[in-house]
Amino acid sequence: MVLNRKEILERIRRGKASDNGSLVITPLLYEKEKEKDVFDADSVDLRLGCYFLLPKMLDRPFFSPDKSSATSLHVRVHVPLGQFLVVPAHQTILGATLEFIKLPADVSGQVLTKSSVARTFIVVETAPWIHPQYRGCLTLEIANVSNTPVLLYPGRFICQLILMHTARSSRNRKAGAKRTRNGEEKPDPSYFGPVYPEAPKFNDPQDDLLKIGMTCVSRLKKTQLDWKDEKWSERKSEVEEW
Amino acid sequence: MQTGIAAFLHDAAVLYTLADFIEKYCKEQARSQRYTDASGDFFRYSQSVAHEVKERLGHDVDRAGNLPSSRVDTLRRNALTFKNYLRVLHTFIKPVADAHTLSIPAPLVELACEHLRQIQGMSGSRVAVLLTPLLMYFQRPHTHVKQQAETVGRLIPEAEEFPPRLGFIELPYSQGPGFFTNLAIYHEMGHFVYEELSTSTSPIAQFVSLAQATDRSLRRFTKLQKDAQLQRLAEKIIESWTQEVFCDLLALYLVGPAFSFALVEIFALLGSLSREKRVTFSQEHPAPAFRFAEHVEFLRNGCKWWSAIADVKPDQKKLLLEFSEISRRQYTVYEDDVPKALIAPFLDTIVPRIRELVRGIAPDATPAAERFSNERETIEDCLKVGVVPHSRVGGPPDPVSIINTAFCFYLTSLPDIVERFEGTKAAASAEKRSEWTRKLEDWTMKAIEDSQIQSQFERMQRDGPQQERNSRTHT
Numbered sequence: 197m198v199l200n201r202k203e204i205l206e207r208i209r210r211g212k213a214s215d216n217g218s219l220v221i222t223p224l225l226y227e228k229e230k231e232k233d234v235f236d237a238d239s240v241d242l243r244l245g246c247y248f249l250l251p252k253m254l255d256r257p258f259f260s261p262d263k264s265s266a267t268s269l270h271v272r273v274h275v276p277l278g279q280f281l282v283v284p285a286h287q288t289i290l291g292a293t294l295e296f297i298k299l300p301a302d303v304s305g306q307v308l309t310k311s312s313v314a315r316t317f318i319v320v321e322t323a324p325w326i327h328p329q330y331r332g333c334l335t336l337e338i339a340n341v342s343n344t345p346v347l348l349y350p351g352r353f354i355c356q357l358i359l360m361h362t363a364r365s366s367r368n369r370k371a372g373a374k375r376t377r378n379g380e381e382k383p384d385p386s387y388f389g390p391v392y393p394e395a396p397k398f399n400d401p402q403d404d405l406l407k408i409g410m411t412c413v414s415r416l417k418k419t420q421l422d423w424k425d426e427k428w429s430e431r432k433s434e435v436e437e438w
Numbered sequence: 439m440q441t442g443i444a445a446f447l448h449d450a451a452v453l454y455t456l457a458d459f460i461e462k463y464c465k466e467q468a469r470s471q472r473y474t475d476a477s478g479d480f481f482r483y484s485q486s487v488a489h490e491v492k493e494r495l496g497h498d499v500d501r502a503g504n505l506p507s508s509r510v511d512t513l514r515r516n517a518l519t520f521k522n523y524l525r526v527l528h529t530f531i532k533p534v535a536d537a538h539t540l541s542i543p544a545p546l547v548e549l550a551c552e553h554l555r556q557i558q559g560m561s562g563s564r565v566a567v568l569l570t571p572l573l574m575y576f577q578r579p580h581t582h583v584k585q586q587a588e589t590v591g592r593l594i595p596e597a598e599e600f601p602p603r604l605g606f607i608e609l610p611y612s613q614g615p616g617f618f619t620n621l622a623i624y625h626e627m628g629h630f631v632y633e634e635l636s637t638s639t640s641p642i643a644q645f646v647s648l649a650q651a652t653d654r655s656l657r658r659f660t661k662l663q664k665d666a667q668l669q670r671l672a673e674k675i676i677e678s679w680t681q682e683v684f685c686d687l688l689a690l691y692l693v694g695p696a697f698s699f700a701l702v703e704i705f706a707l708l709g710s711l712s713r714e715k716r717v718t719f720s721q722e723h724p725a726p727a728f729r730f731a732e733h734v735e736f737l738r739n740g741c742k743w744w745s746a747i748a749d750v751k752p753d754q755k756k757l758l759l760e761f762s763e764i765s766r767r768q769y770t771v772y773e774d775d776v777p778k779a780l781i782a783p784f785l786d787t788i789v790p791r792i793r794e795l796v797r798g799i800a801p802d803a804t805p806a807a808e809r810f811s812n813e814r815e816t817i818e819d820c821l822k823v824g825v826v827p828h829s830r831v832g833g834p835p836d837p838v839s840i841i842n843t844a845f846c847f848y849l850t851s852l853p854d855i856v857e858r859f860e861g862t863k864a865a866a867s868a869e870k871r872s873e874w875t876r877k878l879e880d881w882t883m884k885a886i887e888d889s890q891i892q893s894q895f896e897r898m899q900r901d902g903p904q905q906e907r908n909s910r911t912h913t
Contacts, residue, residue: 209830213820220820222828223888225895274472274539277891294891296826296884331824333884388859389824389877391884 199303199359201235207300207359219359220298220331239356241310242293245333246350247392248273248281249290258416261398270395280347283318288339292393294351298331299359306358307334313354317342320355328362332390442507446514450495453521457495460524460531461488471538474547476564479601480534484527486598487590491520494594516593523586530578530606533568541614542567543879545887549837550623553692557631558799559642563603565627570608573708575622577629578606581637605630617879618845619707621700624693628685631799644795651791652676655783662779671721672780679724679784683792686729690736691800694743694807694838695755696845698733702754711757717764719771719781728769730761732789740793741803746811747842752849810839817843817885821878822855827885833896834889844882848875 199207207219225243226234234241249270259269270290275281283289299305305326309319319339326334336355340346348354387394398404402413464485468478498513505513551564570576587600607626613619635645656676660669689697705711705726716727723729738744747755766785771778813835817827821844829835856874857865864870 212816213825213828214823220825220828222826223834223892223895225892227899272540274544276472276539279472296828296888298823298825389826389881391826391880 197361198238199361200238201231204235204240204359205231207303213298216301218298219300219303221295221357223295236356239308239358241353242295242307242334242355242357244336244348244350244352244354245292245294245393246275246277247292248275249393249395251287251289260401260416261396262400263398265398266395272392275350277351280349282345282347283338283340284345285340285343288337290393290395291336291338291348291354292333292390293336293355294333296331296333296391297326297357299326299328301328302362304328304360304362305330306360307336307355308358310353310356316346318346318348318354326357330387332387332394333392335390335393443502443510446502446510446517447499449514449517449521450499453517453524454492454495456521456524456528457488457491460527461485461492463535464488464531467535467538471535471540473534473538474542474544474551474564474567476551476566476601476604477534477537480530480566480604483598483601484531487527487587487594488524490594490597491524491590493596494520519589519593523590526583526586530568530583533570533608534566534606536569536611537567537609537614541569541611542609543615543617543620543883545883545890546617546620547623548890549886550627550692553624554627554631556692556801557688559638560603560631560634563605563630563634565605565607565623565630567623568606568608569611569614571611572608573610573612574608575610575626575704576608577626577633578608579633580604580606580630581633603634605633616876617882618696618848618875619700619703621689621693621697621841621845622704624689624697625685625701628688629681631688632681632684635799642795642798644791644798648680648788648791648795651787652680655780655787658783659777659779663777668777672777675721675776675780676784676788678722679719680788680792682723682729683732683789684796686732687736687793687796688800690733690743691741691796691803692838694803694810694842695733695737695747696842698730698737698758699752699754699845699849701729701733702757716761717768717770719769719776721772721776724784725769727761727764728766728785730758731764734758734762736793740797742807743803743810746807746814747846750846750850752846754849806836806838809836810842813839814843814846818847818851821847821881822851822858824855824859824877824881826881826888828888834892835885837886837889840882840885840889844878844885848878852878 204219207217208221208224210218212218213220221240221242224234250273252269252271254268259265273281281289297305307321307324307326309321313320317340319341320336322337322339334355334357338348338354387397401415402410405413464481467473468481468485473481495517498516502510502513547565547567554563554565555561557563568578584600591597591599605627607623607630609620609623635641638645641649656669656673659672663669663672686697686701702711710716710726715725717725719725719728734744737747766781769781771781813829816829817835817840820827827835827840827843852871852874853865855878856870860870860874
C-alpha cells in the first residue's frame, strides 16, 4: 500500500530518529502552509544535491566490475548551490539527493524521475528500489538521453520518492541478515549512511563465482598497443585464467 | 651583465612569462575546481594583478626606447617591485589551488568565516584556505602582502585592490577533508584577528591595555637582563605566547569545548603530550599543560560550557582536568632557548589582559552552551542510528551544538555504533573505526551544511528574497 501525504507527514513527525517506525527526510525546505510544494498526494519531491560522480576516461578499452570499481570509474565533482553542471548529450552521471533519508523498518521506497524533468529527456534511476531501514542520501543515476546538453542545478527538484508499507515479518528479512541489539535488521554497512553519491562496490568476479563452486574464472587482460610496420596496432585481447 | 635598455627588455620578458603563467593558472583553477568565496576572490585578484603587470610591461617596453637611461632604470626598478610581489603571490597561489572544496571541510570553513564576522571589528572578514605539506596548522601573516599590494597598486592603479579583510589559513593536506582535527582552524583564525587588531589604526581599549601590560612585564625583565639580544628575544617570545593564548580563548568562545578536544587530538598526533613536553614552554608556544589549564578555566568560569558537558566523560576531558591541576611551579622551558624568568610575569600580568581582550571582542559563549544542552539529546539520537543530525520541531540545530555533540559522540560512543551495525569484532578494528569516524565526520558536515541551507531558507521566508540577497552581499 502506498503511503499518502498524511501518513508520510505523520511518520516524519513521529518520535525520535531512532524510532523504528520514524521516517527521516532532511533538510525539508518548504513553507509550513504550503506542504504541497514538497509533498504530493502520495509522494515526496526530492532535490538534487551538490556532489556528482562523472565517468572517467579509462586507460583500458573496457570496464570490469571488480574491487577497483569504487575508485576506477568515476571522478568526483562539487557544484555548490547557485551553480550548475552540464550533462552532455547521451551521457550518464551519478548524483545524489540533497535530502538524507532514513526509511522505517516497515516501509520500502521507490525513486522516480519527476515528470517535468523526464520531459526534458533526463532520466533518473534505473535501480530505483530502496529497502526498509535504508539511510543515506540516495545515489541517482542521471542520464541525459536527449541530443542536447542539459544544465542541472543542485537544489532543484529532480525526483520523487514513493513510499510503500511492507509487512514486517521475520520471513521477509534478507537471507543471512543480522539483527542489532534492539531487534532491527542490520542495514548493509557498505552502503550505510552515504552523504555523497556512491560508486558501486563489487567483489572480484572470482570471489563471487567461487561461492557457487566456480574455481576457474576467465578474465580479459589489458589490451596493449604494438608498434608494427610504422603504425600502432592493437594486440588482440587475451583471455587468461585465474 | 646587460645594462640599460637591453637589461630592461630581458627582465621584462622574464617577468612577462611569470605573470602570464600566473594569470593563466588562476583562470584555469577557477574553471576546473570549486573554491570557497574567499579563495575565488583571491584567484580573481591574482589573475587581475598578473594581467595588469603584463599590460604595464608591454606599455613600458614600447616607450623605453625613447627614454633617457635614468628613466629606463626607474622602469627597471618598477619591474623589480612587480616581480617581488608576484613572487609572494606565487607562494600562495598553488596551496590555495590545492584547497578546492573537495579537499577541505568547506562547510566548516564557511561556518568559521561566519563566526569570524561576529567578532567585534571583523565584519566582512573571511579566510582563504591553503594546503601545506607540513603536519601542522598555520596562519600565513598577510600584513606584508597587503603592504606590497598597496605599493603595486600605486604603480598600477588599474590593478584590482587586494581583497579586503582576507586572511590565509594553512591546513595539513592529509587532514584536508576531515572534520574533527580541522577545528584547529578556529585557532588559526585567531591569529588573523590578532594581526588585524594589532595593525588597526584605531585599536580597541582592551588591546591597548594588553599592550601596556606587555610593556610592563618586559620592562621588569629588562631591568634584570641587560643583554639587548636577549631583550629582543624576550619581546618576540611574549608576543608569540600572547597570540597563542588569545587564539585558544577566541576559538573556545566561538566553538566551545570541541576545540579543546581537537587540540588534544592534534597534540597527541604531534607527540606534544609527553610528560616532559606538556609542561615546557618553547619560544613559540606556552606549555600544553598551561594552555589546557586556561581552557578549563574559561569553560568552567567564563561561560556555562563545563556544566553543559558535565556528564560527558571522554578521556580527553580527564586529560584536560589532569593538565589543569599541574602546579605552575612545574612549568619549565627548553634550556638555552627561553628565559624562564618570562613565565611568571606572563602568567600574572599578561594572561588576565588577554582574557579581558577576548571577552571584549567575542560573542558571549553562554547562549551556545545553553543551546547545546537543549539540542544535544536530539543530535545524539540521530548519530547513534547513523542519521544526519536534524531537528523535527523548530529550526535546524545550532551548528556549534552539532559540532560539540558530534565530537563528544566520537570520543565516547564510536565503538558502540560500530558494534551495533558491524559487530564486536569490527569495533576492535582500527580500520573499521577509521571508516566509521569518516562517516561520523560526513554526517556532521552534512548537518552543518543543511543547517546553513535551512537558516538561509528561513531567512528568505521571513525577510523576502531581496533582504536575503542583501545579507549575502554584505557578508
